[in-house]
Amino acid sequence: MxxxxxxxxxxxxxxxxxxxxxxxxxxxxxxxxxxxxxxxxxxxGYDGTPRQGPALAASAARTDDSMVVHFDTNVAPGLSWKFVPEVSRVEAKLGETKTVFFRVQNVGSAPSAGVATFNVQPGLMGGYFVKIACFCFNEQTLQPGETLDVPVVFYVDPAVRDDSNTAHLSEMTLSYTYFASKNGQPVKATVAKSGSSETKGDF
The missing domain is CATH 1.20.5 (Single alpha-helices involved in coiled-coils or other helix-helix interfaces)
Incomplete structure (x- = not known):
């Protein structure tokens, strides 16, 4: 063989x-x-991504301490939308459930779909900013001139004061960017601010 x-x-x-x-x-x-x-x-909450979870019991809130939450709104190139928060910032008691609305409007001449992504800064706050409900990653389709109000419901975890890295922080920013989308997925990979960052809080 x-x-x-x-x-x-x-x-x-x-x-x-x-x-x-x-x-x-x-x-x-x-x-x-x-x-x-x-x-x-x-x-x-790793990498500045807000946690998701249920609301805390009212007794868990700390009325003697708070966090100022700023709202930053952006629209990526390729999507003819206007996107603003109802207020530019809120002061939230730690553990207190807050609801803030954002308004999106199609200012283009054709129907278009968009989806929002989000981030928290400083990134260390991602583990303590808890979203109960959010419009992010929900595809919205708007007709020309159509306006839609969408909410985010959240609280800041009182445990933020137990972490030596975040105990001193008194302010944070929740940032959203709307992208043109197809089948629920952003079609733009690059995050960019719109021509006018309209975070003014004037519906």
Whole structure:
């Protein structure tokens, strides 16, 4: 019986197959990691991503301490919308549930769809800014001239004062950017401010 051929050629083939398998596995892992990373950020507040959770009991609120929350609104290029908060900032007692409305208007001449992304600054506040309800990642379709008011319901976790990295903070910013969207997904990958950052709080 003739022995199976061996040598550099066969070894190179095995290496190529192994590399191809590794590449496929890495691509699959990359796609799988996106939702896992998003879920991790929402649960922990990592990377400036606000947590999501239920409201605190009224007894948990601290009436002797508060946080000033500023609102920053932006529209990415390619979406002819106007986007402003009802107020430019609020003072929230720690643990107190607050509701703030934002107004979006299609100022273009054709129907268009958009979806909002968000972030908190300083990034360390992401773990203590808790969203109970939010319009972010919900695709909205507006007709020309149509206006829509959308709310965000949130509280600032009193535990912010127990963290030496955030105990001294008295102000933070919640920032939103609306992107043109298709099938619920932003079609622009680059976050950019609109020609006029209209965070004035004058509906």
């Amino acid at each position: 003739t022995a199976a051929p061996s040598g550099p050629g066969r070894g190179a083939k095995r290496t190529a197959i192994a590399c191809a398998g590794l590449a496929v596995g890495m691509v699959g892992l990359a796609f799988a990691s996106v939702p896992l990373y998003n879920a991790f950020c929402k649960a922990t």
